[in-house]
Amino acid sequence: MSDENTTPEQEPETAVTPETESAEVDPVEALTEENAELRDKLLRMAAEMENLRKRTEREITDTRAYAIAGFARDMLSATDSLSRALMVLPAEARANADDTTKSLIEGIEMTEREMQRLLAKHGVKPIEAEGQKFDPHKHQAMFEVPDPTRPEGTVVQVVQAGFAIGDRVLRPAMVGVARGGGAAGKAEAPAEGEGGVDKQA
Template sequence: MEENKQQSEQVNDEVQDDQEVVEPEVEVIDETETVGEATSNSEVEQLQQEKEELQNRLARLQADYDNFRRRTQKEREADRKYKSQDLVNELLPALDNFERALQVDVQDESTKSFKDGIQMVYRQLSDALEKEGVEVIPAEGETFDPQIHQAVMQVEDENYASNVVVAELQKGYRLKDRVIRPSMVKVNQ
C-alpha cells in the first residue's frame, strides 16, 4: 500500500507539474494612461507653440526697441547738429538789412565811419554764423537747382546758357547740409 501511496504521490506531483500553467506576461494597457499621454502630448505641443509665439514676440519687441533707440539717437544728433537753426532763421533778416545798408554810397567822412562800423558788425555776425556751420549758397552763374534756388523771374539773356542763374535777388543759406533759406534768383530761359 505504501507503494501505491508513493506512486500516487508521484503521479500527483507530475500532474501538478503539468497543471502548472505558465502564464505569459501580458501587459495590461491602462486606458487612462494612453488618454493621459495623449493629453500630455497635446499639452506639450500647445506649450511648444505658445513658447515659439512668445519667442517671436520677444524678437519683434527687441527689434522694435532697437529701432526706437536708433531713431531717438538720430533725432538727438540732428537736434544737436541743427540746434541753432531757429536762431539763424531769426538773424537772417538782420543780416540782409546789414547787406542793404552796406550797399549805400556815402559822401562825407562821418557817414563813412558809420558805414565802417556797420561793416565791422556785419563781419562779426557773418563770422559767428559761419562758426555755427552757416554758409551762403552760391547762385549767380550756377545751373538752376530747385533744391537750393527759388526762381522768381525768367529772362532771356544771350550771355548765359539756358537754365542758368542770371542774378541773385536774395542770398540763400545752408546750415551744415540743410537748406534753411533758398536763394531767390532770376533764371535764363
C-alpha cells in the first residue's frame, strides 16, 4: 500500500519539472544582455566625461581670454583721453613750443603708445572699420555721408576706433556710413557695344 501511495505523489513532481526547465532563462543570453547594457552605460559615461572635459577647457580658455575685459575697457577710456589731448594741440603750437612743453608732448605720446602695446599684448585689437561694409555687431553708425562713388553701407569715416578682445567687442567703432551709392557705388558708363541697344543693329 505504501507503494501505491507514493506513486501518485511522485507523478505530479515529474510532470512539473519539464515546464520549470523550459521557463528558466538561458544564462548565456542573460549574460549577453547584461554585457550589452553595461557596455552602453560605459559608452554614455565616456561621452559625458568627454563633453565635460571639452566644456571645462572652453570655460578656462574663455576665462583667460576675457578676464581683463572690464579693465581693458577702462584702459581704452584712458588712451582716448591721451589721444584727444594730442589732437587738440595745434601743429603750430607744437612746433613753437619750448623744450619743457615738447618733452611733455613726447611723454604723452610715449604713454599712449605703451598703453596700446600693452592692450595688444593681452589680446585687445582694433576693429577694422574704414572701407569695410557696415557691421552692426562691430560698428555704431553716427551719421550718413552722401557718396555715390561708394557702395551703400560702406564705412567712410571713423569717429572713434573700436576694439575687440578675442571674438568679443569691447567697444564698437563709431563711424560714418556712405549713402546713395547703390550696391556697387556709381555705375561706370558702359563701353561701346555693351549694354543698351547696339546702334549698328
